[in-house]
Amino acid sequence: QVQLVESGGGLVKPGGSLRLSCAASGFTFSDYYMSWIRQAPGKGLEWVSYISNSGNTIYYADSVKGRFTTSRDNAKNSLDLQMSSLRAEDTAVYFCARALRWLQPLDSWGQGTLVTVSS
Amino acid sequence: EIVLTQSPGTLSLSPGERATLSCRASQSDGNYLAWYQQKHGQAPRLLIYGASRRATGIPDRFSGSGSGTDFTLTISRLEPEDFAVYYCQQYASSPWTFGQGTKVEI
Numbered sequence: 001q002v003q004l005v006e007s008g009g010g011l012v013k014p015g016g017s018l019r020l021s022c023a024a025s026g027f028t029f030s031d032y033y034m035s036w037i038r039q040a041p042g043k044g045l046e047w048v049s050y051i052s053n054s055g056n057t058i059y060y061a062d063s064v065k066g067r068f069t070t071s072r073d074n075a076k077n078s079l080d081l082q083m084s085s086l087r088a089e090d091t092a093v094y095f096c097a098r099a100l101r102w103l104q105p106l107d108s109w110g111q112g113t114l115v116t117v118s119s
Numbered sequence: 120e121i122v123l124t125q126s127p128g129t130l131s132l133s134p135g136e137r138a139t140l141s142c143r144a145s146q147s148d149g150n151y152l153a154w155y156q157q158k159h160g161q162a163p164r165l166l167i168y169g170a171s172r173r174a175t176g177i178p179d180r181f182s183g184s185g186s187g188t189d190f191t192l193t194i195s196r197l198e199p200e201d202f203a204v205y206y207c208q209q210y211a212s213s214p215w216t217f218g219q220g221t222k223v224e225i
Contacts, residue, residue: 044206044217044219045163047208047215050213050215099210103210106165106210107165109163109164112162
């Protein structure tokens with residue numbers, strides 16, 4: 001079955017960096033576009049970034065542009081989110097999710113990993 | 120950026136009742152509108168996409184309708200497991216955006 005498992009979350013100081021990973025299994029990873037979505041404690045969902053199946057096209061939310069970098073390794077079935085210059089407002093559960101292609105919804109989600117930015 | 124506004128913020132209903140959730144978009148960009156269900160401590164689950172298509176495995180008591188800028192999620196008869204938060208999302212253009220959510224509570 002489809003599995004998306006995030007890892008790498010934790011406590012980091014403001015201005016610090018953290019790298020999240022999403023391990024995919026149960027489907028042909030290279031066929032799917034992937035996305036990161038976050039949810040601050042007690043708040044709603046916020047889309048963070050989106051990467052095409054080849055990795056050639058990447059979009060970011062304005063709130064993270066220039067600070068976060070999304071990448072993927074289709075040979076390893078993995079998706080990464082490199083986060084730098086972290087702020088308190090980046091504190092959230094980060095989910096990875098897949099979409100079959102552009103103009104398709106997010107049809108499977110991981111369980112998320114918590115990132116806490118605090119001194 | 121397409122802004123999605125969901126109403127009401129909270130819906131208080133009983134099992135067996137009908138739930139009607141609204142999502143209004145600030146502009147129209149096709150019917151690339153999805154609904155997700157999120158239970159406490161869990162990941163969101165796709166319910167409806169393309170405004171009205173049920174995702175795989177979703178019971179037929181869930182239905183989506185609407186077009187343009189006004190969309191509706193209807194749960195025909197609430198089951199105990201349907202009490203959750205529901206989000207709409209547009210995936211027509213970047214940045215993808217979500218509504219703020221509607222909580223369906225007992």
